[in-house]
Amino acid sequence: MSNETRLLPGDTIGILGGGQLGRMMSLAAASLGLKTHIFCPDPNSPAFDVATAYTIAPYEDVSALDVFASSCAAVTYEFENVPGPTASHLAARVPVRPGVRALEVSQDRLFEKEFLRSAGVDIADFVTVDSNDDLTAALGRFEGSGVLKTRRFGYDGKGQVMIRSAADAQGALEKIGSVPAVLERLIPFDREVSVIVARDVNGHCEAYDISENHHEHHILKTSTVPANVSEATAEKARAMAISIASSLEYVGVMGVEMFLSGTGSDETLLINEIAPRVHNSGHWTEDACLTSQFEQHMRAVAGWQLGSGARHSDVVMENLIGDECERWPSILAEPNARLHLYGKEEARPGRKMGHVNRISPKG
Amino acid sequence: MSNETRLLPGDTIGILGGGQLGRMMSLAAASLGLKTHIFCPDPNSPAFDVATAYTIAPYEDVSALDVFASSCAAVTYEFENVPGPTASHLAARVPVRPGVRALEVSQDRLFEKEFLRSAGVDIADFVTVDSNDDLTAALGRFEGSGVLKTRRFGYDGKGQVMIRSAADAQGALEKIGSVPAVLERLIPFDREVSVIVARDVNGHCEAYDISENHHEHHILKTSTVPANVSEATAEKARAMAISIASSLEYVGVMGVEMFLSGTGSDETLLINEIAPRVHNSGHWTEDACLTSQFEQHMRAVAGWQLGSGARHSDVVMENLIGDECERWPSILAEPNARLHLYGKEEARPGRKMGHVNRISPKG
Numbered sequence: 001m002s003n004e005t006r007l008l009p010g011d012t013i014g015i016l017g018g019g020q021l022g023r024m025m026s027l028a029a030a031s032l033g034l035k036t037h038i039f040c041p042d043p044n045s046p047a048f049d050v051a052t053a054y055t056i057a058p059y060e061d062v063s064a065l066d067v068f069a070s071s072c073a074a075v076t077y078e079f080e081n082v083p084g085p086t087a088s089h090l091a092a093r094v095p096v097r098p099g100v101r102a103l104e105v106s107q108d109r110l111f112e113k114e115f116l117r118s119a120g121v122d123i124a125d126f127v128t129v130d131s132n133d134d135l136t137a138a139l140g141r142f143e144g145s146g147v148l149k150t151r152r153f154g155y156d157g158k159g160q161v162m163i164r165s166a167a168d169a170q171g172a173l174e175k176i177g178s179v180p181a182v183l184e185r186l187i188p189f190d191r192e193v194s195v196i197v198a199r200d201v202n203g204h205c206e207a208y209d210i211s212e213n214h215h216e217h218h219i220l221k222t223s224t225v226p227a228n229v230s231e232a233t234a235e236k237a238r239a240m241a242i243s244i245a246s247s248l249e250y251v252g253v254m255g256v257e258m259f260l261s262g263t264g265s266d267e268t269l270l271i272n273e274i275a276p277r278v279h280n281s282g283h284w285t286e287d288a289c290l291t292s293q294f295e296q297h298m299r300a301v302a303g304w305q306l307g308s309g310a311r312h313s314d315v316v317m318e319n320l321i322g323d324e325c326e327r328w329p330s331i332l333a334e335p336n337a338r339l340h341l342y343g344k345e346e347a348r349p350g351r352k353m354g355h356v357n358r359i360s361p362k363g
Numbered sequence: 364m365s366n367e368t369r370l371l372p373g374d375t376i377g378i379l380g381g382g383q384l385g386r387m388m389s390l391a392a393a394s395l396g397l398k399t400h401i402f403c404p405d406p407n408s409p410a411f412d413v414a415t416a417y418t419i420a421p422y423e424d425v426s427a428l429d430v431f432a433s434s435c436a437a438v439t440y441e442f443e444n445v446p447g448p449t450a451s452h453l454a455a456r457v458p459v460r461p462g463v464r465a466l467e468v469s470q471d472r473l474f475e476k477e478f479l480r481s482a483g484v485d486i487a488d489f490v491t492v493d494s495n496d497d498l499t500a501a502l503g504r505f506e507g508s509g510v511l512k513t514r515r516f517g518y519d520g521k522g523q524v525m526i527r528s529a530a531d532a533q534g535a536l537e538k539i540g541s542v543p544a545v546l547e548r549l550i551p552f553d554r555e556v557s558v559i560v561a562r563d564v565n566g567h568c569e570a571y572d573i574s575e576n577h578h579e580h581h582i583l584k585t586s587t588v589p590a591n592v593s594e595a596t597a598e599k600a601r602a603m604a605i606s607i608a609s610s611l612e613y614v615g616v617m618g619v620e621m622f623l624s625g626t627g628s629d630e631t632l633l634i635n636e637i638a639p640r641v642h643n644s645g646h647w648t649e650d651a652c653l654t655s656q657f658e659q660h661m662r663a664v665a666g667w668q669l670g671s672g673a674r675h676s677d678v679v680m681e682n683l684i685g686d687e688c689e690r691w692p693s694i695l696a697e698p699n700a701r702l703h704l705y706g707k708e709e710a711r712p713g714r715k716m717g718h719v720n721r722i723s724p725k726g
Contacts, residue, residue: 009688009691009704009706010706010708023393026413027390027393027394027413030386030390030412030413030706031390031703031704032702032703032704033691033703033704033705033706033717034706035412035706048415049393049398049415050389050390050393050413050415052411052412052413287653290650290699290701290722291701299695304692304695305692305695305696307695307698308698308699310698312675312676312724313675325372328372328396329667329668332662332667332668332670333668335671335673336653336671338653338654339395340394340395340396341372341394341395341396342396343372343373343393343396343397343398345373354396359653361675
């Protein structure tokens with residue numbers, strides 16, 4: 001379908017996936033007078049609560065996809081593991097933004113790294129690993145250490161093994177399911193940072209300020225903005241994110257995760273991975289910027305002009321994971337806290353239940 | 364029902380009325396993890412798009428009200444003309460916030476004025492008018508001029524006649540339908556201002572900054588904050604709004620409209636009327652304050668603590684009325700404009716279709 005399509009207020013954006021990201025996209029769409037239609041196999045999807053329409057069906061259900069496509073003026077998604085055939089089937093009927101290429105690249109760690117290398121941004125060195133012989137050879141290249149990661153379906157630290165010794169290497173490939181993998185050179189990075197970037201159908205980009213991200217148990221816990229980095233690093237990070245979005249001819253919002261090592265003029269950035277969607281490390285934009293990442297994504301998907309991503313406040317975003325959401329009354333009592341809950345029924349351990357943005361005047 | 368009820372995330376707030384105010388309340392509720400159930404006779408209600416559930420039924424449909432009440436942990440409304448029996452029927456089953464008393468007072472201009480007088484705030488002098496003889500006598504008291512207003516169902520300038528001469532008085536009561544009315548003394552006011560105030564179940568109040576409101580064809584066109592008034596007037600206006608909310612033992616957000624005459628130390632405020640709901644002249648809070656009037660109202664209705672109403676930016680809110688909503692593409696292109704569209708299908712003349720908040724750094 002044409003890449004030029006521009007939606008009108010009242011049109012419907014289809015969203016694959018009904019979790020908190022779909023929910024927050026729906027809320028942003030509604031503020032702009034756009035309707036949403038959520039497609040998700042889970043009958044308890046929190047996004048259903050705020051969508052004009054929803055479909056409960058497997059992503060492989062072609063007839064349900066056809067009905068869905070016919071109800072939407074454009075389609076987007078909240079997760080990168082949308083099955084390729086699903087995306088292609090929809091893309092033949094309705095504009096899918098970000099497009100099929102963004103999914104292909106981000107679904108496979110090997111393709112992603114090859115793309116990033118071709119885009120000219122800095123990444124950790126890597127080698128393909130399809131067998132234990134490959135792994136032995138790869139470890140030989142990287143002084144016996146590295147991070148072994150599945151090419152597909154890794155998230156929140158799942159599907160990866162850290163190798164620092166021969167003992168770690170023993171059975172490592174089996175641990176991740178003996179699937180096609182890559183070994184990344186072990187980077188002695190100090191900090192994880194990210195940039196949320198948006199690109200519209202005309203190629204205009206808006207990059208938000210770089211955030212500094214802290215993980216616990218491989219799950220994002222906080223994002224702090226401004227990050228404690230040099231002005232040059234902040235600018236370089238934004239430029240790298242824009243360069244990646246432009247190389248992909250991307251339409252929508254993308255999360256670009258990076259490793260940062262060194263300090264001051266020795267700061268070095270390496271791209272870790274990209275997420276072709278709104279991103280947890282961009283939730284701070286909701287309360288600290290004129291235009292949130294969710295609105296920015298809806299604008300791009302609608303073929304509309306992007307808003308200003310300028311930041312009016314300093315902010316620390318904290319994820320509320322599992323039963324941490326029970327702290328909501330004390331968060332409501334904090335004068336500068338903005339509480340966001342996702343409407344999920346069961347607070348299972350490790351489950352993202354909400355987040356809080358703590359706002360302070362721009363320093 | 365108990366005035367103490369405190370909702371939990373995941374609970375449902377029922378909303379009577381499915382227009383843009385119900386819609387924006389629903390969006391705010393969703394951000395806090397609350398569900399909404401909209402009750403409205405209009406099958407094309409824009410709030411349905413963003414609510415977890417909705418009921419299409421007349422407000423007099425007792426069995427539909429019973430089902431609605433049983434699905435909600437608290438009920439609120441987006442308009443003050445909720446029929447009394449509807450409110451009472453619901454209030455016997457579920458907490459209704461703001462309560463039945465707030466509706467009774469604001470539905471009848473005479474009761475409202477008597478209440479405001481008893482609350483000790485300044486209002487324009489008034490006289491009850493039930494007949495042409497009453498009108499003649501009243502005009503005699505007010506030097507032959509005044510504004511004749513129906514006691515019930517007036518809005519956006521409807522149900523009122525300006526009387527400046529004997530000729531104006533001729534047939535004035537018939538013009539407004541020969542219904543019970545009040546004559547207000549004609550106030551030579553210069554400007555219209557308003558304060559949005561919130562009060563929680565524990566009696567704590569948060570008043571937003573005073574806004575200066577400009578009307579066109581009796582419909583609000585812009586609200587500007589900060590208003591061009593003295594600090595003393597700004598403080599007095601907030602204090603009056605808090606005093607009104609406290610006198611009513613009000614729970615929720617209320618709009619308090621005032622007339623302002625004079626300048627500088629001669630500034631004088633008179634209360635015009637109160638609206639027991641979120642208010643068009645408070646839409647600026649969405650983008651210029653930490654907590655919007657919509658979130659504030661949902662918090663109060665849920666029995667939760669209020670948020671900070673502190674303002675982080677200067678702002679001018681402009682209503683998009685009728686086909687003015689067609690300007691959306693140029694508004695999207697303005698770097699400091701925040702567009703809000705209500706998802707209404709037909710842009711009839713005089714219909715509120717959306718609004719735009721133009722933000723600038725706090726001066």
